[in-house]
Amino acid sequence: MKLAFISDIHGNALALDAVLKDIEQKEIDKIFVLGDLCFRGPEPKRSLELVKSLDTDVIKGNADEWVVRGVQNDEVPVQAFEIMNKERDWTYSKLSSNSIDYLSQLPTELNLEYSNFKIHAFHATPLSLFDVVQPHEHDEAVEEKLMQRDADLYIYGHIHKAYIRYIEGKCIVNTGSVGLPFDGLSMASYVVVDVDKDSFQVSIVRVDYNENDVIGQFKNTYYPNINTMEKILINAGV
Template sequence: MKIAFISDIHGNAVALDAVLKDIEAKDVDQVVVLGDLCYRGPEPKRALELVQSLNTMVVKGNADEWVVRGIRDGEVPDQAIEMMRTEQQWTVDKLSNEDITYLENLPTGATIELTDQIKIHVFHATPTSLFEMIKPTEADEVVEANLMSEASADLYLYGHIHLPYVRYINGKTVANLGSVGLPFDGLNHASYLIAEGEGADFTVGIHRVKYDVSQVIQKVNEAGYPNPNFIKQVLGQ
């Protein structure tokens, strides 16, 4: 079984197009999506429709929750909250009531069988929170306590931090997918992860996909996105 895991698309449908094309070329058996589909990008509707067209497991991210119910005080820095609320409303205005209901009803996690001997626990940020940030530099005991609570799993995969990595702790594997639409590691290539297994054997790898970032910036400008400088800064434009 070969499964591709993607997350943190953030309305960057151009990047998602490139990732899905790359996944198709790698002949995977399944695609799983770990949240943050629409908010903070120029094409929230198209990004959502691309995800829905996969007809696959999708779990909820914090940005999906924000689209549904708004951003509460204390969830982002005070200096950013006004602009982020403006971006949230802009995103909501691009979506239908059915789209909002879809996001609202997404599950917050799932356990998937890679093989009959290997289970993967997936979630957006942690198994109990859509918002908590567990960074690649955390101590092993912090990672274990916050990400590895599902004892039956062998692999633990998440998104949220936009920083791809793979770690091995006490015989188990923890990995972050990075971000399709807004990578925070200084490389503006879309990031996703493939897990492949047979029996008790498996591989986990981060994949980076180069695409035309200038198309995204053009769409940001054409759409009148309310915070274009944020996207341009993250994508190095």
């Protein structure tokens, strides 16, 4: 059984197109989506439509919550508060009321079991859509923040930095980001889990796409924070 976990699309439908094509070529059996579908990209509507067309399990991310109710003061740096709410309002204006309802009603975690292997998937942590757990954190912090349920494999998104790590025989994986990687490599990122009867294998997949086309889309849609988004796309957040 081949499973794909994708996250943090952020309205970048061109990157999602490339990932879904790669998933199809790999003959993946099931796709799971771990949140942040629309916000901060030039194609929020099409990104959401692509996700919904997968007819699969989708959970909520912090950016989905922002689209629904706006960015609050204590959730972003003070200097970013005004512009991020302008970005949120632009995104909200591109979506139907049905789409907003869809985002608001998404669950916040997945508990899966394949061939006796348990997988716990969530966006940021099991208890929060906003907490940040970086790849370099101490084992004790990772255990406390991410490994609260009994599972063999823990998968999350949110930080836009793909990695695989093992603690006490348990596997912790970050998907990275489909639409806005922050690890210096401007390629879409997702995770494949290949589960067999007595084993599982986890791999991070990077997929190339043309980020300049996405930058062109931003400029053509009069997005409210084009310069910042252009820098993030070109430099992959570094």
